Amino acid sequence: MTTISVPVTRPATDGGLRVLDAWARVPDRPTPEERARRKARAAELLRAHDAVLVAHFYVDPDLQDLALETGGCVADSLEMARFGREHPARTLVVAGVRFMGETAKILSPEKRVLMPDLDATCSLDLGCPPDEFAAFCDAHPDRTVVVYANTSAAVKARADWMVTSSCALAIVEHLAARGEKLIWAPDRHLGAWIARETGADLLPWQGACVVHEEFRSAELEDLRRAHPDARVLVHPESPAGVVAQAHLVGSTSQLLREVVEGDAETYIVATDAGIFHRMEQLAPGKRLIAAPTSAPGAGCRSCTHCPWMAMNATQGVIDCLERGVNEIHVPEPVRSRALGCIDRMLDFVREHPEALLASRRAAPPAPDPY
Numbered sequence: 001m002t003t004i005s006v007p008v009t010r011p012a013t014d015g016g017l018r019v020l021d022a023w024a025r026v027p028d029r030p031t032p033e034e035r036a037r038r039k040a041r042a043a044e045l046l047r048a049h050d051a052v053l054v055a056h057f058y059v060d061p062d063l064q065d066l067a068l069e070t071g072g073c074v075a076d077s078l079e080m081a082r083f084g085r086e087h088p089a090r091t092l093v094v095a096g097v098r099f100m101g102e103t104a105k106i107l108s109p110e111k112r113v114l115m116p117d118l119d120a121t122c123s124l125d126l127g128c129p130p131d132e133f134a135a136f137c138d139a140h141p142d143r144t145v146v147v148y149a150n151t152s153a154a155v156k157a158r159a160d161w162m163v164t165s166s167c168a169l170a171i172v173e174h175l176a177a178r179g180e181k182l183i184w185a186p187d188r189h190l191g192a193w194i195a196r197e198t199g200a201d202l203l204p205w206q207g208a209c210v211v212h213e214e215f216r217s218a219e220l221e222d223l224r225r226a227h228p229d230a231r232v233l234v235h236p237e238s239p240a241g242v243v244a245q246a247h248l249v250g251s252t253s254q255l256l257r258e259v260v261e262g263d264a265e266t267y268i269v270a271t272d273a274g275i276f277h278r279m280e281q282l283a284p285g286k287r288l289i290a291a292p293t294s295a296p297g298a299g300c301r302s303c304t305h306c307p308w309m310a311m312n313a314t315q316g317v318i319d320c321l322e323r324g325v326n327e328i329h330v331p332e333p334v335r336s337r338a339l340g341c342i343d344r345m346l347d348f349v350r351e352h353p354e355a356l357l358a359s360r361r362a363a364p365p366a367p368d369p370y
């Protein structure tokens with residue numbers, strides 16, 4: 001089994017950033033016949049175990065198709081959480097990264113929650129250790145604590161609100177209108193975008209997503225020159241120079257909806273490449289171009305695919321169901337404390353369904369002529 005090293009940044013005690021050397025496993029590449037065999041076996045096991053597959057947009061296309069073919073879902077983290085809680089199956093198989101499995105367990109403690117690979121994590125989660133984050137919160141007791149879904153159960157247990165990128169803007173706007181000062185964690189780019197859009201008094205943690213941080217603004221400008229009619233769709237975990245060039249800034253679901261419903265023929269997309277599978281299925285005929293991640297001629301270009309999402313494989317679904325391994329446990333009182341901030345978010349989006357449309361549209365400045 002091959003592993004790769006993934007450098008993850010996190011805040012240092014001197015106020016700067018330090019690098020943590022994380023790792024991810026590289027999945028095998030089965031033949032088409034073997035892929036079909038594994039999908040059939042996984043479908044059989046899901047039925048036999050009264051299980052449903054809840055998959056993220058960024059995981060392997062075979063897993064996305066398997067989820068849809070067997071009555072599961074392919075969604076962003078907010079929809080995954082809601083779907084898992086409401087579905088009657090006794091076992092949830094969560095194909096995504098660890099915090100998604102934990103969120104499912106927090107919301108559905110009576111269900112068995114399994115994952116294809118328990119080592120599939122997230123640089124935002126790794127970059128926000130619970131003890132250090134608790135100390136940060138303790139140092140600012142006058143601030144409401146808002147955390148992104150991409151955090152551990154222990155970090156959520158310390159928070160007042162959890163948000164996802166689908167509803168973060170609306171919830172922070174709501175809190176800012178009440179005059180609340182906020183702590184935001186962990187993604188610094190998403191936090192900076194929300195602060196710019198809402199004017200909220202927001203004290204950010206300094207985490208970053210290893211995928212979105214790689215998008216490059218100068219190269220994006222070049223690409224826009226080459227495709228002047230393309231619409232630029234950007235996930236707000238991207239750097240400010242990339243966000244500033246977007247026609248639409250939004251969550252994965254919001255970007256997907258734009259490709260399906262929008263009237264442009266070509267879209268430049270700055271988010272994980274895993275979303276292209278669903279975009280191509282739902283909007284055949286549209287031209288999709290991945291936003292650039294490094295200068296032409298650079299020795300190495302990022303593949304714009306999360307190394308931990310890539311660890312999810314059909315074989316992992318088979319293994320966890322056949323052998324009952326990779327079960328998620330969230331001990332008390334962490335679970336019930338974390339439930340409070342998740343429920344607050346779910347109640348908010350139930351009462352304010354328009355919150356899920358709160359992506360930002362703009363007419364970005366034309367790229368500079370050469």
Ligand code: SF4
Nearest residue numbers: 122123209210211306
């Ligand atoms: S794409 Fe980024 S934010 Fe999403 S799971 Fe991977 S590292 Fe975390």
